[in-house]
Amino acid sequence: xxxxxxxxxxxxxxxxxxxxxxxxxxxxxxxxxxxxxxxxxxxxxxxxxxxxxxxxxxxxxxxxxxxxxxxxxxxxxxxxxxxxxxxxxxxxxxxxxxxxxxxxxxxxxxxxxxxxxxxxxxxxxxxxxxxxxxxxxxxxxxxxxxxxxxxxxxxxxxxxxxxxxxxxxxxxxxxxxxxxxxxxxxxxxxxxxxxxxxxxxxxxxxxxxxxxxxxxxxxxxxxx
Numbered sequence: 001x002x003x004x005x006x007x008x009x010x011x012x013x014x015x016x017x018x019x020x021x022x023x024x025x026x027x028x029x030x031x032x033x034x035x036x037x038x039x040x041x042x043x044x045x046x047x048x049x050x051x052x053x054x055x056x057x058x059x060x061x062x063x064x065x066x067x068x069x070x071x072x073x074x075x076x077x078x079x080x081x082x083x084x085x086x087x088x089x090x091x092x093x094x095x096x097x098x099x100x101x102x103x104x105x106x107x108x109x110x111x112x113x114x115x116x117x118x119x120x121x122x123x124x125x126x127x128x129x130x131x132x133x134x135x136x137x138x139x140x141x142x143x144x145x146x147x148x149x150x151x152x153x154x155x156x157x158x159x160x161x162x163x164x165x166x167x168x169x170x171x172x173x174x175x176x177x178x179x180x181x182x183x184x185x186x187x188x189x190x191x192x193x194x195x196x197x198x199x200x201x202x203x204x205x206x207x208x209x210x211x212x213x214x215x216x217x218x219x220x221x222x223x224x
Contacts (some may be wrong), residue, residue, distance in 0.1 A: 012054045012082055014124035023119050030112035036102035043086045043100035051113040053083040058106025063099050072185035075140035084133045157194050159220040172212045
């Protein structure tokens with residue numbers, strides 16, 4: 001493993017300086033560079049415990065799947081984030097199924113779940129880090145549930161479009177109605193209907209496979 005990957009591990013794992021030299025060496029030996037093509041399923045209800053993922057480039061999407069096959073996006077992780085839900089065996093209290101897909105071509109460092117779990121059992125700082133990251137993700141999950149249960153769809157869609165614009169640093173979003181519906185846990189027809197309304201109001205412009213925000217100020221007013 002090259003020096004820049006080692007430095008990535010050292011900087012992302014806040015407990016690194018609290019590990020013994022032996023634990024540090026063991027963790028480095030258990031680290032591998034991985035690449036996931038967009039659309040790759042990394043983790044689902046039938047998967048083995050994958051491991052802890054340190055994202056270098058790209059995006060991962062965590063979601064739940066209803067019995068009817070509808071997806072509800074819980075959160076997305078980008079470059080610089082740590083994904084520990086892919087190593088749910090590290091945390092015994094996680095009892096629900098979370099699916100994890102590559103939302104874009106992604107380069108990452110994968111830490112062995114077995115090794116990480118062993119170190120977390122030996123080192124309280126590593127264990128606390130695991131719970132800290134998990135707590136942050138559950139905060140994202142609760143926000144997603146609040147949006148779905150208590151916020152009207154026009155506000156949710158406006159928030160989604162604005163968040164995507166900020167995340168991609170672009171007013172033009174390369175997303176289909178089907179993708180938006182999947183991310184938001186809704187039906188494509190509902191998304192299409194609301195986007196058509198936004199278009200008629202001059203908030204967005206619709207094109208094949210894309211949406212351009214025309215009036216950021218008015219769209220943001222809808223979220224309040």
